[in-house]
Amino acid sequence: MELAQLLQFKQIAEKENMTQASNNLYVAQSSLSKSLKRLEQELSAELFDREGRGMRLNDYGRTALSYVQLIADDMEKIQEAVRSFREEQRFSVYTSHFSIANYVFPQLCSAYPDICINASLTAYNLRALLLDGTCDLAITPYRMDGDGVESTFLFTDQVLVSVPESNPLSRLSQIDLSDLEEQTFVETKRGNPMRIEFPNPLNKNMRIRCVYKSNLDTVYDFAQQNEYLYFTDTVASPYLQKYGNRRLIPFTAQGYTYPFYISFLIKSRKKVAFLANWLRDYFGATDGPTLSQS
């Protein structure tokens, strides 16, 4: 038995006519007919007296309808409860990682269009924001366990160098700082908050030229046109596919691989569970407690 079958039966019973019911439900009359037949088989009882074109409920049908009305009401009540629960919910998700804020957060928000999620980039002390309640969920490259905060591993990010195929560096399987001598990089402007997370690896003593642009899209376009290099990371990499003829190569200088963690107040665990689970799904995290784990 399926809930859909019961609701279809209800519609037929209310309209007393198969054709009208199938119109209202936007299903073919034949499938509605089959659905009813299967229900009657399962209940071992016919629910209607078929009178010409009309269908009138018999005793069995009247009994069934009485219960189906209760069931339909409860289904509606579930919808209402869920709707009002979601409307009351406001969430704040923060990260200090630019790529997560830029590429992942928009997807998070659009996955839950009916819920108010404020997901943004911040340079502030996220532990303090968690403790004072400004932030519900934080994504950071360090753990914050303790004092009522719980941290779980989310994913490991890797800094990448985007290299045009015409550049001999593109044939390397990994790039170190010393490989970057004489190369030209494009970066967002110094002091731009977008570059909080990974300290600029470009050492002043090296002969590396750097061109600054105002925003990331301009960086990518400019680098594409001029076959320059830029830094990015694994989070952003799927979104850079559209810039052809380039390779993304891991930058293996010390300290440019970061594990990221989700942190939240232990008492808010159930409130943020669905957000945490969405993020874990996105990053394919297999550690930590999620419902996808047996």
Added chain:
Amino acid sequence: MELKQLQYFKAVSDTKNMTDASRILGVSQSTLTKSIQALEQEMQISLFEHIGRKLVLTDIGGIVLKYANAILENVEYMVSDIRSIRAGQTFRICLSHPSVMTKLSGFECAHSEIGIYITVRPGANFLYYLQKGLFDLTISDTPVVGEGIVSKPLFTDQLLLSVPASHCLYTCKSIFLRQLKNQTVITTNHPEVFPLFALFIDRVNRQNIPIDFRMQATTYACAEVARKTNWLYYLSSIDWDTWDLGENRRNIPIDPQERILQTYYFSYNSRQKHPEQDQLISWLSKSLSHRKIRG
């Protein structure tokens, strides 16, 4: 939303972990997990959260569970009722508690020519049942009030205590609650199921009377314990003649002043009174009023 999803959700809520639930349902854990996740995804909420190794319902999960249980129950009830109609059980009775069940079974046996359908549905909407003609008669611990519905007291149940001869309360004509201080009392009956017992436990808690309650699993276990000890056991006046817990015991009522009483009402739709109803009610009233409290 599908029935199967609700069934799986209920099983996980009841057992509080995936492993037991999947074993009970006979499905793989991944099937179960996928089903729960699909339901959560559809409603965009979390039904559970992990606390340590245990799964705990979220607040919204608890609300959904309440309605899910009601939906699953109503599917069961619908199937059961249709089956009973097919079996020709035309006299349809619904009880809110099992209290009166044994007596009704007696009537059923004595009148096998009448097709009787008796079912116990705690918390069901009896007004709805009577107005929709799903049942001819209901018996419940509250009157059913509504258009065209007749509701009358059937009998009033009172609490009895079975007291052994060796006990200091043996010679009492009636017992006050305060006299039960520090006594040990056994029973098989559960307060959730019997309103009278719930009332008793509630009253005893409110007055802070310390009583050592020991629930027994079966009447046999109760009988054994009663035989070996001089503990009291409580029972309702309906039950008194089904208990044979040995010699040298008296059934003494709790004093009426304590007002531990439960009135049961029978209700029916005035437009739809079953022809056998009057016979049933008078039979029932008689058998319920035979309270020979053995002395």
